[in-house]
Amino acid sequence: MVFTFSNTLLMTNTPPIVARSKKQRKNLMQSGEILSFTTILNPPAGFPKGGRRIALIALEDGTNVIGCVAGNAPISIGQSVRPRMRLARINKAGLRLYEAMYEPVVTIGKIMKKEFPGYIIALTGPSGVGKTTINGLLNKAFSDYVQHVPILTTRKRKMQDKDEYKYVSVEKFLELKKKGEIISATEIPSRSEMRWYGYRASDIQKIWNVGKIPTVVTEIHLLKDLSKHYGRRSILSCGLLPPGKSKRAMLSQLLHRLRKRGRDSEESIQDRIKNAEKDLKFFDQRNDLFDHILVNEDLNAVIEKLKGYILKLSKANSY
Amino acid sequence: MDEAITVAIDSSPCNALDIDMVIVANMLGESTNGQANLGSLASSLFPHRPPSLRVEAACASGSVAVHTACSLLESKKAESILVVGVEKMTDAGNDELAAALMSAADSEKDVPSGLTFPGIFGLIAKRYMHEHGLTRDDLSRVSAAHHKNACKNPFAQFKKEITPEQVSSSPEVSDPLRLLDCSPVSDGAAACILSTKYESDLKIAASQVSNDTLSIADRPTITSFTATREATEKALEEAQIERSDISAIELHDCFSIAAIINLEDMGFAETGTGVKLYKKNDPNVSINKSGGLKACGHPVAATGVKQILDVSKELEASQKRWGLAHNFGGAAAICGIHILEHTVND
Numbered sequence: 192m193v194f195t196f197s198n199t200l201l202m203t204n205t206p207p208i209v210a211r212s213k214k215q216r217k218n219l220m221q222s223g224e225i226l227s228f229t230t231i232l233n234p235p236a237g238f239p240k241g242g243r244r245i246a247l248i249a250l251e252d253g254t255n256v257i258g259c260v261a262g263n264a265p266i267s268i269g270q271s272v273r274p275r276m277r278l279a280r281i282n283k284a285g286l287r288l289y290e291a292m293y294e295p296v297v298t299i300g301k302i303m304k305k306e307f308p309g310y311i312i313a314l315t316g317p318s319g320v321g322k323t324t325i326n327g328l329l330n331k332a333f334s335d336y337v338q339h340v341p342i343l344t345t346r347k348r349k350m351q352d353k354d355e356y357k358y359v360s361v362e363k364f365l366e367l368k369k370k371g372e373i374i375s376a377t378e379i380p381s382r383s384e385m386r387w388y389g390y391r392a393s394d395i396q397k398i399w400n401v402g403k404i405p406t407v408v409t410e411i412h413l414l415k416d417l418s419k420h421y422g423r424r425s426i427l428s429c430g431l432l433p434p435g436k437s438k439r440a441m442l443s444q445l446l447h448r449l450r451k452r453g454r455d456s457e458e459s460i461q462d463r464i465k466n467a468e469k470d471l472k473f474f475d476q477r478n479d480l481f482d483h484i485l486v487n488e489d490l491n492a493v494i495e496k497l498k499g500y501i502l503k504l505s506k507a508n509s510y
Numbered sequence: 511m512d513e514a515i516t517v518a519i520d521s522s523p524c525n526a527l528d529i530d531m532v533i534v535a536n537m538l539g540e541s542t543n544g545q546a547n548l549g550s551l552a553s554s555l556f557p558h559r560p561p562s563l564r565v566e567a568a569c570a571s572g573s574v575a576v577h578t579a580c581s582l583l584e585s586k587k588a589e590s591i592l593v594v595g596v597e598k599m600t601d602a603g604n605d606e607l608a609a610a611l612m613s614a615a616d617s618e619k620d621v622p623s624g625l626t627f628p629g630i631f632g633l634i635a636k637r638y639m640h641e642h643g644l645t646r647d648d649l650s651r652v653s654a655a656h657h658k659n660a661c662k663n664p665f666a667q668f669k670k671e672i673t674p675e676q677v678s679s680s681p682e683v684s685d686p687l688r689l690l691d692c693s694p695v696s697d698g699a700a701a702c703i704l705s706t707k708y709e710s711d712l713k714i715a716a717s718q719v720s721n722d723t724l725s726i727a728d729r730p731t732i733t734s735f736t737a738t739r740e741a742t743e744k745a746l747e748e749a750q751i752e753r754s755d756i757s758a759i760e761l762h763d764c765f766s767i768a769a770i771i772n773l774e775d776m777g778f779a780e781t782g783t784g785v786k787l788y789k790k791n792d793p794n795v796s797i798n799k800s801g802g803l804k805a806c807g808h809p810v811a812a813t814g815v816k817q818i819l820d821v822s823k824e825l826e827a828s829q830k831r832w833g834l835a836h837n838f839g840g841a842a843a844i845c846g847i848h849i850l851e852h853t854v855n856d
Binding site: 206211212215226227228229230231232233234235236237243245246247254255257258259290303401437472473475476477479502 | 622
């Protein structure tokens with residue numbers, strides 16, 4: 192018996208599929224950074240014979256894509272790539288099939304030459320874990336060494352806010368972001384609006400200029416942005432977790448803390464718990480972004496640990 | 511399939527007429543054998559042609575079929591269900607088979623780039639090595655260990671020992687993965703009978719399935735599989751046991767790197783340290799004693815059922831109580847975890 196497999200092989204080439212992929216092509220035409228790559232020595236039928244380099248690429252808009260990398264120049268994880276459109280093949284029906292592919296941006300030595308700007312201490316953790324409290328205590332107890340970086344936000348001032356925020360309009364925030372003055376930004380949804388939070392490079396630089404270590408309170412996007420802008424090496428990244436053996440126990444601990452501090456409405460607490468669930472997943476999934484994971488069961492113990500890190504960094508900074 | 515069904519019935523207290531439902535796990539029937547409607551095909555092997563069902567969840571078809579059987583038994587729709595996983599892969603040529611297997615990935619996000627499954631796990635392995643510093647030589651221990659185990663399994667496809675050096679020097683398939691990191695193309699079938707009517711000293715104490723995104727491009731990380739993590743947690747909770755109670759594991763080592771990540775995601779090793787379990791032999795827990803997918807073989811949809819049978823055999827031989835079968839489909843887009851309890855005779 193002879194089977195015909197052409198349908199299976201050509202399935203991705205049919206006009207409706209090509210039309211759908213055309214719609215997505217615009218999204219693919221962005222620069223990005225290689226997260227991983229491989230060379231497939233025997234590509235599937237229909238692709239040119241010989242090694243085919245394929246990479247998982249983090250695009251500028253935060254989405255990831257799997258795409259072919261052009262050329263034979265050596266590539267590495269973390270390398271920048273830019274998109275290019277090329278004719279992939281012409282199928283049996285004469286349909287010209289284009290694909291977005293990526294070419295490495297030659298930055299030989301650029302990363303090495305990038306000046307090491309100094310250290311930043313980043314505290315990351317779900318809402319209610321005590322990031323702000325710990326940051327406040329650090330700034331009080333070790334004011335000779337550290338200084339917190341004000342967070343730029345588009346949300347309205349709340350009664351309980353201390354000096355951790357600077358308030359700007361959404362328009363102003365986006366303008367600063369566009370100009371590249373805000374180097375780390377995130378948009379967090381609440382029930383009524385989208386709120387922007389971010390850090391300005393000039394605020395961080397000012398702290399370095401006076402010989403102190405900037406401390407920042409971050410979440411997923413802020414941490415990623417800071418790490419990208421200053422280099423992962425610059426960030427002493429501490430993840431803070433609530434006590435609890437399971438995720439459920441941690442979340443119930445957070446719920447308890449959020450209700451106890453009485454700052455948010457029940458609706459807002461529910462939103463925060465939802466975000467916290469995502470944050471806890473992030474801890475598991477991007478552990479490469481953390482240097483230390485601290486469980487905030489005993490505030491003094493956490494401060495004591497952070498003190499050790501601060502003293503080490505101050506020493507390193509002074510060399 | 512006929513052979514597996516016959517052996518399952520002969521080794522059980524049931525007879526063929528006791529079977530009131532047949533569930534077939536199969537992925538590639540249409541594309542590699544030109545055969546769909548496998549439920550009817552299996553049913554026609556019985557004299558009374560019981561009602562049938564086919565389950566497809568790529569490489570996890572077997573465990574999802576068992577999960578489906580558990581649900582039907584719990585709902586009392588049936589009392590004795592025969593689950594058979596079957597795959598005949600060698601009917602097709604290499605290109606056809608590769609294309610058919612790739613249908614388990616995302617046809618719009620993964621396939622157009624020319625990616626293959628060794629390619630997907632090549633990306634995963636490269637990133638894992640970058641994040642955790644795993645070396646090529648350490649990775650090679652995984653396949654070598656599974657091959658050693660397979661030598662004692664009469665049903666294994668490769669009853670042949672290989673050294674880690676042979677793995678490291680085998681032809682490159684998808685950098686950094688080499689030929690001997692990859693599970694083979696296999697033909698095979700495995701069948702078991704699940705019953706609420708007949709007693710057995712082997713019980714399914716937990717049956718859980720979890721899903722993740724189909725494409726690895728949509729995940730925040732590719733060095734850990736959420737579906738495995740979630741299914742394991744749910745299964746341990748269902749069985750009400752701790753990880754340390756488990757003495758036999760059959761895990762889904764479609765590629766050597768997957769075995770390491772699975773051990774971490776199931777919580778048997780800390781993140782980045784899964785390979786340690788291949789460096790030291792823990793006498794309290796066996797990993798892929800059957801030889802796993804790499805050496806015992808990976809007839810796609812039969813694998814999930816086969817793993818459950820292997821765990822059962824291991825528990826019976828060791829007279830231990832708890833075992834776990836871990837089976838995933840795609841790049842862990844779906845994961846089935848079964849915990850087996852063996853009633854130990856004092």
